[in-house]
Amino acid sequence: MASRLKYRKPRPFNFLLLLLLICWVAYRLGDFQQNEIPPASDQQAARVVRVIDGDTLLIDGDRRVRLIGVDTPETKHPKLPPQPFGDEATQFTVDMVEGKTVQLVFDKERYDRYQRVLAFVFVDDRFLNEELVAAGLATAEPRYRYRDDFKKRFIEAEKIAKEKRLGIWSLER
DSSP: OOOOOOOOOOOHHHHHHHHHHHHHHHHHHTOOOTTOOOOGGGEEEEEEEEEEETTEEEETTTEEEEETTEEOOOSSOSSSOOOTTHHHHHHHHHHHHTTSEEEEEOOSOOBOTTOOEEEEEEETTEEHHHHHHHTTSSEEOTTSOOOHHHHHHHHHHHHHHHHHTOGGGGSOO
8 A cells, every 4th residue: 555645734833933034034124223324235335436416426436316315505507607605515425425425325217417426425434415404404305215214314304404593405495
């Protein structure tokens, strides 16, 4: 006679253990520290050769990088005069990143219509995009599609800068 394989019913304990493991992994994936940089496939190290203005950088390889989710006052616009606090925003960015190696963190869209690289910029555990908004030197731009967690941070930083009347928010409106 042919031997039969015995069928064992799955034990409820094993199922519960598997379910707990899946929940723990999902929790850890969403449990990033505030300034934690995403996986390497979504980021790149680059040296900032020159700051063009508060929200645009020139990196090695002669590529322009536009900061995602923020807008600083214009200093180099071909059709507009320099705006108040534009020079301060540019100097803030120069002081923070010029000549340094930064981490460019990418979102779903990698390039804008001008073929500039779109990125969140981190240097020495500091988040340039957010710090510009927090200092009142940039506005948050929530109308564009990008990471919700960063969007919320920019909106909150702008709210606080407005309350404290920092930078552009110190001007009478």
